Amino acid sequence: MKVYAIQDGFGLDHVRPLEKQIPVPGTGELLIKMRAVSLNSRDLGVIDGFYNPHLKLPFIPVSDGVGEVVGLGENVTRFKLGQRVSGIFTQSWISGEPTQEGWVSTLGNPLDGLLAEYVVLPEQGLVHVPDHLSDEEAATLACAGVTAWHAVVEEGKVKSGDTVLVQGTGGVSLFALQFAKLHGANVILTSSSDDKLERAKALGADQVINYKKTPEWDKAVLELTDGRGADLVVDLGGAATLNRSLQALRVGGQISIIGILSGASVENFDIIAAILRKARLQAINVGSRDMFESMNSAIAQNALHPVIDRVFPFEQSVDALRYLSKGTHFGKVCISL
Known part of the structure; x- marks a missing residue:
């Protein structure tokens, strides 16, 4: 072979x-x-x-x-x-x-x-x-799908009316968008490409932000949520995004730390912002067989692609x-x- x-x-x-x-x-x-x-x-x-x-x-x-x-x-x-x-x-x-x-x-x-x-x-x-x-x-499904399911459903416990902030348009990000919409959430998605943002809107993203045109995208998230912030942030960027993810988070919200696309070590981590928001930082490393099977059931029942x-x-x-x-x-x- x-x-x-x-x-x-x-x-x-x-x-x-x-x-x-x-x-x-x-x-x-x-x-x-x-x-x-x-x-x-x-x-x-x-x-x-x-x-x-x-x-x-x-x-x-x-x-x-x-x-x-x-x-x-x-x-x-x-x-x-x-x-x-x-x-x-x-x-x-x-x-x-x-x-x-x-x-x-x-x-x-x-x-x-x-x-x-x-x-x-x-x-x-x-x-x-x-x-x-x-x-x-x-x-x-095995990595991107299960990772997003773990973040949004198993740990994030996203429900109808929640706001989920998703970074990027890779596999994990688009699964997170789909699973969040499946559970009735409002989804804000960021990308550096207007074309990709339009395609994300076609998949169900409610609001989109071009982070190249809007470098302070955390402030844009607060504006879109009337100052409240996101219930869950799916952070794929790592070093360059984690502090802004904190600023975009509601008090008592959660950040799912998944990616290290911009680096694995965060300098000058904003501890004050984390404390003021009572932030929960949950690292996600794919998931278990039980999670995989639960996700597959939801995908099948909703005919998701x-x-x-x-x-x-x-x-x-x-x-x-x-x-x-x-x-x-x-x-x-x-x-x-």
Whole structure:
């Protein structure tokens, strides 16, 4: 079978095709013929050596995908041949709170990822995906979808009438927009592109802010909410956005810290603003299998469709990763097998 692997060093120039034997499922495991994968910014960090500069090479990247069960190991009870499944991001996180030990079971680092024609995964680390979704749509759920669901629904507990501020138009951001609207919230969305803002409005965003044209976007949020602020801020920016997210928050509101697109270390963190707003800062690291399954039920019941920017063929996997690195996408970038 063909895989794409990081070879001979870090960086996209070192991601190349590689021939490997089709793996054999052991007890409690399934052989999955991959149909599609989707890309996350984390994948680029893994490929660049940011997350683990000591990663043993060659290494197969990419954490999110969907495939068909084509082989069963002994004692498999949760799935049957021919069913479509997706791997959960943290393979050992089934329910409840995560554990420190669980972080060694994440797909695409440190476990080999899914940019391969076939993979073997344990049945406990898999879920069924909604029938109405295409393979590419289903492939977007494991990280971006579950992260947004965790932030908006599980921790944010967003309800009708709440105001949710969402940063950007990547996969997590647009899922957060969709899930917030599903729960009756008013959504304010920020982007540097007027075109993307118009597309976000078509998806249901109630108000939009171009942060390039309005650098003090936190004040704009306060104006849009009559001085109250947002109940929940989905913060994807990190270093450059967290202090403004605080300023845009209502008293007693919550910030879901998800991304580090502008850096991972915040200088001059505004502690006073956090205290005055009684702010709750909740870090989000994808989610459990239970969250994934709850999200899938909501997606199926509401016939929701993830937003896909572009689909590349498997042979153009490196081109897909390069496209993602440009940051011009609206929604998810996928690879079809």
